[in-house]
Amino acid sequence: MSKTNNFFETVDQIVSDGVQKGILHLYTEDDRLSGNSILLKGKEVINFGSCSYLGLEFDDRLKNAAKLAVDNYGTQFSESRAYVSVRQYAELEELLQQLFAAYCVVMPTTTLGHIANIPVLVNDTDAVIVDHQVHNSVQVAIQLLKARGVYIELLRHNRMDLLESRVKQLRSKHRKIWYMADGIYSMFGDASPVDEVYALMDKYPELHYYVDDAHGMSIYGKHGRGYVLNNRRFHPKMVMGTSLNKAFASGGGVMLYPDAELARRVRTCGGPLITSGPMQPAALGAAVAAARIHLSDEIYDMQADLQENIRFAQLMLKKYGLPVISTTGAAVFFIGVSLPKMGYNMIRRMLNAGYYLNLGIFPAVPMKNTGIRFTITRLHTFSQIERMVQTMAEEFPKALAEEGLTMAQIYKAFKMALPEDLSLDKAVAAVISQSLALKTSHSTSIQGVDRQLWNSLFHGNGTFDWEGMDLLERSFTGNEKPEDNWQFDYIVVSDTAGNPIVATFLTTGLWKDDMLSPGAISAQIEARRIAEPYYLTSKVICTGSLLTEGQHLYINRESSLWKDAMQLLFEKIYVLQEKNKAANIMLRDFDGIDEALDSFFVDNGYFRISMPDNNIVLTHTWHDREGFVQHLSANSRVNFKKYVARHEGKFITEIRKNPAPEELDYWYSLYLNVKDHSLALNTFTLPRKIFENIAAHPDWEIITLKVKDNYDFTGIEKPVCVIFCHKTADTYTPLVIGLDYSYHKEYNTYRQALYQIVMRAKQLNCKKVNLGFSAGTEKRKVGAVSRSTYAYMQTKDSFNFEVLAAMNTSSSAYKM
């Protein structure tokens, strides 16, 4: 499954969960709206989710202007603005030009404005630096630049030091460097450091600023020009987009330019201005009325009223001790709750108590930074604000208790210092959370785990029985390179009788972030890794390891305590994550989607990702070679005859153990051939030590394929293929393959190897051959069945993944 599908799959999973819980995709049920209360599911609630911060949507002047416009111009004037615009447009643009003291173009939406602007403003030779948290509408427009190969890179949120260093580096190659950001960020309500950006623009002629000030519009500045232009000039190298859809309360967006020529160019060439429809007369009428209010002194009273409400909300939040994430004075507030389950719980409680607030959840924020987002408008009364905050403060500890969380965990998730008065809470929680019914045992080596117990849980699942883990530990410790050293942790949660409820092993190691990315993207990154070997790599703590496949997590679902046991496991993983300084947690490999487990993981801040399909051959349904061939599908049979059977006699297949060092060197070189040949599953190169250990281990064997002398056209007389295989009584697992590609095309060596693996497994009476991930098409030709496999992931910092998601093969480069 592609990265994009993975992303949408994750979003679908999380949003659908919210819809199912009755807190997303809601509809008001009121016949009329007139204030800040709305009817949801038959219950009257105070709306703390509106972005109409000044409450102008109920102003009679706007309402009457909209009605009059419909009377005068109809419901729609359906012509492209490239031909004719209804006269209100001219009036509105003139008023907005006065309002902003800048040149403007009015758009049906801010999103369309960005789509009109960005491709026209940015030249192919320009560079674009995008703030990590810039609004999705800007990101959508940036996609259009990618197809042109424009240089684009992500910048960590609001990091002006990094911006300056990137500008210094890029200015020799790019005539213009665009920094794209929001004035006020829509989720946390924090602001762009405008003064610092202005200073950098004054210092570096190449730097330009493209800013979306939708959430600052109307509520700040002269005539409500917004946050960016509050007490600031319109910078000559700035282009600004803002919304008429929020505090302006009418509809549409407006794009602002420092000179007439730029405005003219966008008006002429901007895609949506040529082919998309215009704003409706009603919205234009309301916008003209709103603009007139903005140009009067009345706007300042409205701004002051809102600021008083914001100030009161800030005071109340402080007094009630809620974990406020950002306190910038904007009308958007974000209360951290850390995990989605806490967010769902709180939103539900607040709805029941009569308050509608937004859930700030992935993808708008990282999974563990879920929060309650709410807005304050001029329509709220002080009492409404206090009662809402008071209710939140009362419900918060109840929700925490219900979800097994503490305030300390929330502050930690947002990297905030725990207030002094909550330190006791942390200690108390630690005592309270100790379970009498469950006991957790932890070991950092398999030597500390009872062999019989471990093998009773995991033997036959893959290469990670007790002996397999011992081999892995010996191979991935004491090595020179950081990526070759893993931390091992074994966790078993048992009931009072000592019966395991949950058990797993975790490895912490350095992974390439592009491990599952398309090969073309990995190729770009590998080019950069020549100079910076650890570029886009992260420490990951995962159940299992990079060299094991199968069910790494044992859960006794028959136990009524399995969820409690899993919570203890999560706690332990968080502790290890901190200790090992791991950025990401991955729980793998899950066959198919188990609804109960899936929902449980999401509630606890994990999102599901598709892994490459796992390929398995079952051998018990046939007895011999003929039976194997008959068992294949018609297509596979044809392929088998054409590509495998035809060459079968050209190979000598041997089962090997304990090779001489120079022989192992050669086999290792074959592995390196494969490693260098494909970036499909991009991992670090395995150290030679693992091959030495495998070769000497009784549970492993090595299959080699040599070409018979009369077919050997290169005369190398050495194996052309080597496969390192793990065997148990039931399962045969080829772990690593090495190939000499000079014979591959002629004799289809890889397919021959797959076939020989299956035959060897049958010879050993193994019922299952675990052919692992990738190359599914090839593996299906030898009878493999592909199984959808999933992992659950939690990231502390999604920046690297967003850099990857932003990349595509047509872009020239992506950097930090």
Place this chain on the structure above:
Amino acid sequence: MKLTKGEYCQFSLKSRLALLKEFGVLITEKYVNEKLIRIFRIYDFYVEVLYDLLNNKFLRAEPVYNHQMVAHYLFE
């Protein structure tokens, strides 16, 4: 949750009056030289509101720091 006098004073006159309307209790009032003086109790303190009857305008809404003055209003 209670605001302190200092926090109350951070608000504009208009908001102070709104806070009195929503959270305050009128204790007493008095007319002096075309002015209406009202004393409200809000949170843990008293607020003196001065209204100009001639111009129909609120002049101030300040916390009372001198409690003898409240006693003066209450028991006069």
